[in-house]
Amino acid sequence: MCLAIPAKVMNIDGNKANVDFGQGVLREVNVSLVEAKVGDYVLVHAGYAIQVIEEKEALETLSLWNSILEATPE
Amino acid sequence: MAENLKFRNPELAQNIAAKIKSLAPKAGKTKICHVCGTHEWTITHYGLRSLLPEDVEVIAGPGCPVCIVPAAEIDEAVQLAQMGIVVTCFGDVLRVPGSKMSLLEAKAGGADVRIVYAVSDAVEMAKHESQKQFAFFAVGFETTAPSTAVEALGNPPKNLSFLVSHRLIPPAMELLLGVGDLQIDGFIAPGHVSAIIGLKPYELFPRVYRMPTVVAGFEPIDVLMAIYMIVKQQSEGTAKLENEYPRVVKPEGNPKALEMMNKAFTVTGGNWRGIGRLPDSALQLRESLADYDARLKYGVHVEQGKDILLGCECHLVIIGKIKPNQCPMFMKACTPEKPVGACMVSSEGTCRVWAKNVAIQA
Numbered sequence: 427m428c429l430a431i432p433a434k435v436m437n438i439d440g441n442k443a444n445v446d447f448g449q450g451v452l453r454e455v456n457v458s459l460v461e462a463k464v465g466d467y468v469l470v471h472a473g474y475a476i477q478v479i480e481e482k483e484a485l486e487t488l489s490l491w492n493s494i495l496e497a498t499p500e
Numbered sequence: 501m502a503e504n505l506k507f508r509n510p511e512l513a514q515n516i517a518a519k520i521k522s523l524a525p526k527a528g529k530t531k532i533c534h535v536c537g538t539h540e541w542t543i544t545h546y547g548l549r550s551l552l553p554e555d556v557e558v559i560a561g562p563g564c565p566v567c568i569v570p571a572a573e574i575d576e577a578v579q580l581a582q583m584g585i586v587v588t589c590f591g592d593v594l595r596v597p598g599s600k601m602s603l604l605e606a607k608a609g610g611a612d613v614r615i616v617y618a619v620s621d622a623v624e625m626a627k628h629e630s631q632k633q634f635a636f637f638a639v640g641f642e643t644t645a646p647s648t649a650v651e652a653l654g655n656p657p658k659n660l661s662f663l664v665s666h667r668l669i670p671p672a673m674e675l676l677l678g679v680g681d682l683q684i685d686g687f688i689a690p691g692h693v694s695a696i697i698g699l700k701p702y703e704l705f706p707r708v709y710r711m712p713t714v715v716a717g718f719e720p721i722d723v724l725m726a727i728y729m730i731v732k733q734q735s736e737g738t739a740k741l742e743n744e745y746p747r748v749v750k751p752e753g754n755p756k757a758l759e760m761m762n763k764a765f766t767v768t769g770g771n772w773r774g775i776g777r778l779p780d781s782a783l784q785l786r787e788s789l790a791d792y793d794a795r796l797k798y799g800v801h802v803e804q805g806k807d808i809l810l811g812c813e814c815h816l817v818i819i820g821k822i823k824p825n826q827c828p829m830f831m832k833a834c835t836p837e838k839p840v841g842a843c844m845v846s847s848e849g850t851c852r853v854w855a856k857n858v859a860i861q862a
Contacts, residue, residue, distance in 0.1 A: 428565070428643040428692040428846070429538050456620060459757045469695065469748055472590070472640075473618025474647040476757065477695040477748050482745040488506050491516075491725060495767050 430471035507719035517551040527734035536690035537848025540750035559820035566846035571805030574598035581611035587611040588622040589637040646757035649764035662796040671781035686730035698753025706739040717745035774815030814841035
């Protein structure tokens with residue numbers, strides 16, 4: 427039940443924001459638990475954004491994985 | 501983020517699996533426990549166990565917040581519904597067995613029980629139907645509790661109250677370490693609980709218990725990477741807390757959510773289905789919100805419920821002691837269509853995940 431899905435913030439009105447889950451359909455979610463701005467990706471759980479996803483961190487994770495794997499001898 | 505696809509890259513998965521295999525002889529037998537239904541879904545759905553060497557085992561702990569709601573608290577919700585109060589809940593909760601009946605059975609008997617997608621739906625319903633009394637059955641771990649806190653603190657309508665059954669994950673992880681014959685060697689900590697609570701609550705596992713602990717995300721590569729990181733620690737004889745999921749989990753968690761939780765709830769002892777009472781593992785509304793506490797408002801309280809039916813082995817599945825297919829009822833008397841135990845009810849229950857991915861298990 428801790429499933430949470432990334433979505434892009436399209437517009438914000440107070441505690442509510444319209445977000446896009448990737449299929450162009452906008453859904454209203456509550457953003458009072460995060461400091462999100464338009465264009466951010468947020469993680470949505472049961473109608474509430476619980477965290478802002480750091481795109482920079484996501485890309486760094488990918489390169490970190492590769493570097494860890496390269497650095498470790500077989 | 502087109503880069504998202506890389507989190508499911510089969511080549512990378514094979515690469516990580518090869519690394520795990522090469523470290524396994526040095527690491528020795530390694531039993532890794534995760535405590536999240538979504539992790540179990542990822543592991544089972546993508547067949548990750550088939551990529552692991554024989555000596556590396558991944559087991560599922562009490563990671564489904566629906567499965568561990570004790571029957572007594574389902575009974576309380578049923579009581580409320582039978583008193584004429586509209587009970588709102590998440591869909592997963594509807595079929596969880598109580599001592600005598602589930603909320604679905606109460607609904608079939610004429611009670612007004614409604615599924616909501618978010619706690620805010622319950623608030624809207626209560627506003628629109630002001631002549632009726634509403635209760636929201638607040639189930640879930642730290643991922644879900646902040647949303648209940650937002651609405652409880654947000655001046656909700658007077659005809660809405662909360663039946664709070666939220667539970668906290670770290671005390672359950674600590675309990676598993678006390679189960680003598682379970683002998684866990686490492687923890688995969690749940691990414692979305694950690695998005696709220698941060699890293700600090702897990703610090704005791706490496707420090708006190710010498711237990712490698714890795715916070716992980718939910719893509720197949722996330723989970724494989726976490727397994728690799730634990731096996732690597734094990735092979736080096738170290739025990740550290742590492743964060744595999746920094747794109748979502750910050751060391752401090754979500755301070756705003758933690759503050760809301762702290763304002764709305766106090767921490768107390770709570771019963772877990774199949775486990776029993778765990779100190780400091782449950783949330784209850786603060787005294788300042790007592791008017792919104794369904795238990796106080798309507799005087800419902802069930803001291804003891806019937807958690808496990810005869811023959812059901814959910815209590816052993818929940819703590820990872822047996823696998824679902826080791827329960828004699830699995831896919832015989834207990835199926836997703838006609839579940840007997842709570843682990844088969846919720847979409848994140850270990851038995852349900854295994855039942856739905858049976859081809860991958862075979």
